[in-house]
Amino acid sequence: MKFLLATLLTAAFAFLAGMFLPWWSIAIVAFLVALLMKQNIGAGFLAGFAGIFIMWALYATVIDVKNDNFLSHQIAKLLPLGGSSILLVFVTALVGGLVGGFAAMTGSALHKEKRRRR
Amino acid sequence: MFHLFSENYQPKKPQTFFLSSRLYLLLMRIIPFVIGLVITATLIFLLDNRWGSTPAMGRFLSPQQGFWQNAEPASANNNEQLSMPGLKGKVDVYMDDRLVPHVFAQNDEDIYFVQGYLHAKYRLWQMEFQVLAAAGRVSEKMGNDPRFLRYDREQRRLGMVWAAENALKEVEANAQTKSAGDAYTAGVNAYINTVTKSTLPLEYKLLGYAPEPWSNFKSALFLKMMSKTLAGYDRDLEFTNERTVFPDSIMQMLYPQVPDSLVPIIPKGTAFAPPGIVPVKPATADSVYFGIETKPTPAVEKYKPNRKNGSNNWVVGGAKTASGSPILCNDPHLELSLPSIWYEMQLTTPTMSVYGATFPGTNSVIIGFNENVAFGFTNAQRDVKDYYAIRFKDASKKEYWFDSAWKETQLRIDTIKIKGAADFYDTVAYTVFGPVMYDESFTSEGLNGKGVALRWTAHDASNEGLMWLQLNRAKTYQDYEAAIKDFSTPGQNMVFASATGDIALWQQAKFPARWQGQGKYIMPGEDSSYMWQGFIPQAENPHVINPASGFIQSANQRPVDSTYPYFIPGNYINARGIAVDRNLSQMQNITPQDMMQLQQNVYSPFAAGAVPLLLKYVQTSGLSRSEENYVNLLRKWNFNCDATAVAPTVYQTWWDSLETVIWKDELATVKQKTVLPDEQTLLEILLKDSAMLFVDDVTTTEKETIQQQVTKALHLAAKYLDDEESKTGLAWAKHKNPGVLHLLKDALLPFGRQGLQVGGWSNTINAITTTHGPSWRMVVELSSPVKAFGIYPGGQAGNPGSKYYDNFINDWATGKYYELWLMKETETTDKRIIAKITFTNS
Numbered sequence: 013m014k015f016l017l018a019t020l021l022t023a024a025f026a027f028l029a030g031m032f033l034p035w036w037s038i039a040i041v042a043f044l045v046a047l048l049m050k051q052n053i054g055a056g057f058l059a060g061f062a063g064i065f066i067m068w069a070l071y072a073t074v075i076d077v078k079n080d081n082f083l084s085h086q087i088a089k090l091l092p093l094g095g096s097s098i099l100l101v102f103v104t105a106l107v108g109g110l111v112g113g114f115a116a117m118t119g120s121a122l123h124k125e126k127r128r129r130r
Numbered sequence: 131m132f133h134l135f136s137e138n139y140q141p142k143k144p145q146t147f148f149l150s151s152r153l154y155l156l157l158m159r160i161i162p163f164v165i166g167l168v169i170t171a172t173l174i175f176l177l178d179n180r181w182g183s184t185p186a187m188g189r190f191l192s193p194q195q196g197f198w199q200n201a202e203p204a205s206a207n208n209n210e211q212l213s214m215p216g217l218k219g220k221v222d223v224y225m226d227d228r229l230v231p232h233v234f235a236q237n238d239e240d241i242y243f244v245q246g247y248l249h250a251k252y253r254l255w256q257m258e259f260q261v262l263a264a265a266g267r268v269s270e271k272m273g274n275d276p277r278f279l280r281y282d283r284e285q286r287r288l289g290m291v292w293a294a295e296n297a298l299k300e301v302e303a304n305a306q307t308k309s310a311g312d313a314y315t316a317g318v319n320a321y322i323n324t325v326t327k328s329t330l331p332l333e334y335k336l337l338g339y340a341p342e343p344w345s346n347f348k349s350a351l352f353l354k355m356m357s358k359t360l361a362g363y364d365r366d367l368e369f370t371n372e373r374t375v376f377p378d379s380i381m382q383m384l385y386p387q388v389p390d391s392l393v394p395i396i397p398k399g400t401a402f403a404p405p406g407i408v409p410v411k412p413a414t415a416d417s418v419y420f421g422i423e424t425k426p427t428p429a430v431e432k433y434k435p436n437r438k439n440g441s442n443n444w445v446v447g448g449a450k451t452a453s454g455s456p457i458l459c460n461d462p463h464l465e466l467s468l469p470s471i472w473y474e475m476q477l478t479t480p481t482m483s484v485y486g487a488t489f490p491g492t493n494s495v496i497i498g499f500n501e502n503v504a505f506g507f508t509n510a511q512r513d514v515k516d517y518y519a520i521r522f523k524d525a526s527k528k529e530y531w532f533d534s535a536w537k538e539t540q541l542r543i544d545t546i547k548i549k550g551a552a553d554f555y556d557t558v559a560y561t562v563f564g565p566v567m568y569d570e571s572f573t574s575e576g577l578n579g580k581g582v583a584l585r586w587t588a589h590d591a592s593n594e595g596l597m598w599l600q601l602n603r604a605k606t607y608q609d610y611e612a613a614i615k616d617f618s619t620p621g622q623n624m625v626f627a628s629a630t631g632d633i634a635l636w637q638q639a640k641f642p643a644r645w646q647g648q649g650k651y652i653m654p655g656e657d658s659s660y661m662w663q664g665f666i667p668q669a670e671n672p673h674v675i676n677p678a679s680g681f682i683q684s685a686n687q688r689p690v691d692s693t694y695p696y697f698i699p700g701n702y703i704n705a706r707g708i709a710v711d712r713n714l715s716q717m718q719n720i721t722p723q724d725m726m727q728l729q730q731n732v733y734s735p736f737a738a739g740a741v742p743l744l745l746k747y748v749q750t751s752g753l754s755r756s757e758e759n760y761v762n763l764l765r766k767w768n769f770n771c772d773a774t775a776v777a778p779t780v781y782q783t784w785w786d787s788l789e790t791v792i793w794k795d796e797l798a799t800v801k802q803k804t805v806l807p808d809e810q811t812l813l814e815i816l817l818k819d820s821a822m823l824f825v826d827d828v829t830t831t832e833k834e835t836i837q838q839q840v841t842k843a844l845h846l847a848a849k850y851l852d853d854e855e856s857k858t859g860l861a862w863a864k865h866k867n868p869g870v871l872h873l874l875k876d877a878l879l880p881f882g883r884q885g886l887q888v889g890g891w892s893n894t895i896n897a898i899t900t901t902h903g904p905s906w907r908m909v910v911e912l913s914s915p916v917k918a919f920g921i922y923p924g925g926q927a928g929n930p931g932s933k934y935y936d937n938f939i940n941d942w943a944t945g946k947y948y949e950l951w952l953m954k955e956t957e958t959t960d961k962r963i964i965a966k967i968t969f970t971n972s
Contacts, residue, residue, distance in 0.1 A: 027194075034327075035192035036174045043170075053162050071193035079201035083332075083931035087197055089880035104191040104198070111173050111188065118166030121159050 015059050018049040022063025022112060027071070038064050038108060039115035046119030053120045060116020065109030072101045180338045183273075183877070190335055197335055199328040200931035208965035216243055216316045217971040223248070224958060225965040229926035229934045232476040232953040239313040241479050242493045244969055246317025249473060250344070253490035253928040254321065255331040256469045256873060258341055260491060261348045264355035265291050269554070270547040271339050279546065281433050283556050286544040287572060289565040290358065293589045294350040300593040301350060307595050311346040314493040318344035332930055336878070352491035353595065357588035359464070361620030361639075362435045363701050364515045367582075368805040370651040371426040375800050378420045378647070380823075383815070384807045388692045389704050390814045391739070393711045395623060395635060395689040396672045397679060405695040406667040411645040412659035419653060419660070426802040427652060429568035429582050438892045438902055439464055440686035440703050441508035442729070443625040444710055445633045450680040452719040455913040456627035459725045460497055460506025461904035463897045466870040468882055468936055470924030472496075472906045476953055477602070484602040485952045487906045487922065494598035497908060499918055501952065502605040503628045504910040508684045510621030510637050512700040514588070516648075516662070518563045518655030520581035527559040527569065527581070533657045539566070563655060564589050583655055585662065587640050592618030607632040607675070614638045615668055623684035629912040635682045636673040637689045641666045644697045666696055683710040685895075704810045705736040705893035713895075722917055725909045730945045731895040732771040737781055740813050741767065744784060747820070747840040756855075757848045760784070773863035773889040780860070782891070783851055785809065788843035795828045809893070863887050868898050870923050870939055872930070881930045886943045907947065918950035 022045045029037035042060035051059065076084045076097055084097035093099045177188025190196040208225055219236040221244045226232065231248050235241040249257060262271060266285030269278040285291075301307045322341050334340055365385070373381055412419070441462040448454040464471060472487040477495060486498015497506050522539075523529040529536040539559035546554040559566040559581065566581035593616065600613035610626045614636055617624075621639030626632070642649075642662040653660040672689040674682055685706035688698070712735070713728055741764050748761060760780045767777035789806060797804045815822050820836040827834050834842075851860060858864050869884035890896035890903070897903050908920040923942040927934035941948070951962065958966075 030192065030194035034178075035189050035195050036178060039170055039174060053166075068191075068193050072198050075193060075198045075201050078203040078205070079931065080204045080933070082204065082933055082935075083197065083201040086880040086930055090878065095880075104193065107177065107187060107191050111170065111177065114166050114170040114173060118163055118170055121161075121163035121166055123159070 018059035023067040046116035056120025061113030064112030068108035069105035242313040243317035246314035250321035444683035469928035919947035
């Protein structure tokens with residue numbers, strides 16, 4: 013549940029932040045969400061990764077569908093990704109996801125771990 | 131955190147476990163925190179910066195700010211309400227289904243404001259980049275690359291910035307051009323002010339810079355770039371080099387002034403008035419200037435404009451048309467690029483309603499029509515650029531020898547900014563002639579302390595934009611004649627037709643009056659005797675009005691026959707004029723559809739002359755099977771350069787090989803750069819004298835005959851053709867591979883189109899070569915209402931993410947035309963309108 017919530021919060025706030033702030037605001041959002049939502053580092057990373065990955069993938073896909081893959085096809089030839097729009101959406105989401113994931117991992121690391129000794 | 135560690139660390143046995151446990155837990159947080167922070171920061175750093183030519187990938191890929199934002203919805207509805215404080219009143223813009231804006235304003239200022247706004251909205255990157263390139267600022271935006279720096283220096287040394295400064299003074303001194311220019315600039319800037327990180331045009335995101343404010347100076351730079359494109363090609367330096375080996379008499383044979391097959395613009399036999407100015411040849415010319423030059427010049431212009439920048443235009447009078455109204459046609463041949471140099475618009479005010487192709491970068495309609503007149507342009511190809519040898523006193527370039535004294539130069543220090551490197555300072559000396567384009571700081575060796583100064587009409591203060599402001603409003607021949615009078619550079623064949631039935635053409639520019647041979651080679655610059663002595667009076671410029679033939683044509687040929695009383699060297703192109711003239715003289719009851727077909731004509735009059743010559747002299751014994759096949763193909767050819775035909779490929783390759791065989795052995799004896807004589811010249815010489823001097827290969831002891839050389843050329847061509855046949859086949863369109871590339875060419879290849887199935891060549895009416903050709907085709911019948919048709923190989927949107935980016939190209943390639951709709955304000959409910967933009971000032 014917590015994981016899902018962290019993912020959704022990361023996606024939602026990153027979307028909002030991206031409307032006003034530079035692209036790397038996704039890192040700040042992922043970091044803050046991870047700081048607030050206590051999870052272990054691994055889960056924190058995954059939630060941050062998934063939040064940004066999903067948001068960027070969805071956003072890019074919506075744009076791409078409305079655009080009939082017109083631009084993504086050309087950019088995917090330029091980068092070069094063999095002209096594949098799907099691959100370009102994946103690469104886009106992966107880049108965002110990695111930034112989000114590592115930022116979230118950084119945030120998660122700051123939680124006070126519960127003592128293992130009772 | 132770390133103070134705990136240092137202060138509390140006491141190795142007391144009972145506490146060891148506790149401390150190391152705390153330490154363990156601390157480290158369990160610190161280590162991942164530090165690792166995470168370092169990785170995140172590194173990632174962001176890597177992704178937020180450019181690496182070489184790779185854009186900042188984080189910014190670039192971000193769907194909220196990067197390239198994805200430039201992917202416009204295919205079904206966009208562009209309705210907008212915009213408030214622009216710079217406007218005087220309300221302006222309505224109706225976008226039609228090809229995204230052509232029909233702009234309705236209440237006054238002149240507002241129409242040019244909105245023209246500027248729309249140019250920027252659809253073409254911002256292009257218009258700014260063209261101007262940056264004109265001013266020699268490519269290194270500043272594109273980075274540290276010796277090619278960019280050389281280009282930038284060449285532009286500055288050519289005097290482009292100086293020329294634009296001179297022009298701007300004239301533009302701003304005239305109330306009409308100042309007001310239109312100011313409004314246009316304000317409109318461009320109004321759009322630039324709305325640009326955000328997301329809406330920034332794609333190329334800026336790829337290249338990593340942002341738009342600067344526009345200015346009237348930038349519009350002046352744009353027009354100067356057109357002057358370079360159209361009046362910037364010359365062969366003076368190459369001719370100077372060749373003259374070190376060939377005497378002037380041979381040079382006259384290789385580069386003749388009047389081709390035998392010339393069909394001039396002004397009909398042959400037209401009487402010319404005696405010249406109003408007779409320039410005097412300097413006394414020393416025969417000994418100093420026409421004598422053999424002892425040294426070639428190492429000066430080389432690396433970024434020359436394309437010689438083929440030319441065009442067709444013609445106009446047929448009512449007597450020859452089906453409707454009885456004149457029909458005017460124009461297709462300017464330029465480098466084909468995406469975004470296109472053209473942008474279609476309608477501009478309507480209470481005193482003007484004009485439609486046509488505009489230049490993003492400057493105001494007005496450039497090639498177009500209104501209800502009363504139509505106007506078009508081809509390039510005059512006249513040489514208006516000469517060079518003078520300068521003797522500097524010393525390396526400081528502060529003084530040069532002129533009229534028996536040391537005269538001070540004006541040193542202009544150009545600062546060339548380079549992205550990622552220190553500024554480059556280039557000192558250019560300005561003389562009475564103009565800028566010293568070549569000196570030792572630019573051309574590394576061989577100038578021996580000398581300089582080569584440039585005299586070019588494009589440097590002179592002038593106000594070209596005024597002509598278009600007036601042409602757009604013209605109603606009669608008299609209006610046209612008054613409009614074009616002061617147009618200075620680049621020289622143009624300005625074709626005209628009016629609804630009242632007048633047809634006319636003036637070749638207009640400020641042309642120097644030269645003595646015979648003046649300016650063919652670098653001239654002595656140590657005194658004033660070799661300077662231009664004046665200009666040909668405007669009234670004596672070649673012109674023709676309502677000729678008996680009922681039509682006027684121009685296609686970059688020499689405008690007049692040899693009886694014109696001035697020496698007018700140029701870089702003329704001969705063949706297309708012959709083809710246009712032949713067709714028009716035979717046609718009657720002409721319709722706009724006939725004219726469209728003529729613009730698509732791919733018959734090669736040059737091939738029709740050259741192929742029989744090849745076939746006459748080729749020795750058919752001992753040919754290989756494929757060589758025999760090639761010869762047989764040409765025997766059956768109708769001289770149409772169709773896209774799928776093989777014969778044009780064979781003929782062109784064979785002819786090119788013949789040129790190499792005939793010329794290259796002699797030209798190789800010239801040190802420094804040379805230029806091949808025109809194809810027309812070789813053909814005409816061989817038709818007259820098949821044993822002429824150059825046929826012999828000077829590298830052998832044997833004396834070759836034309837039969838041997840034509841056959842040798844076939845062998846060379848066949849080798850190439852056999853190879854090409856096995857790889858791609860020999861269809862003409864495959865061979866020439868026509869395409870329309872993005873302005874940045876290979877760097878952005880996916881944004882261009884290649885492999886178009888189109889025929890033609892630079893010497894056929896449909897002059898499509900590889901990336902060059904008819905950049906706008908227009909046919910206008912001045913009936914009531916006006917019937918007009920046009921197309922350009924591009925699309926209205928400059929954004930590669932818009933479906934309007936290249937949507938005209940397929941239709942252009944198949945020879946289709948769109949109806950050009952001069953919309954009336956009462957037609958706002960027409961189904962062609964897909965969106966409306968309303969501009970108000972509050």
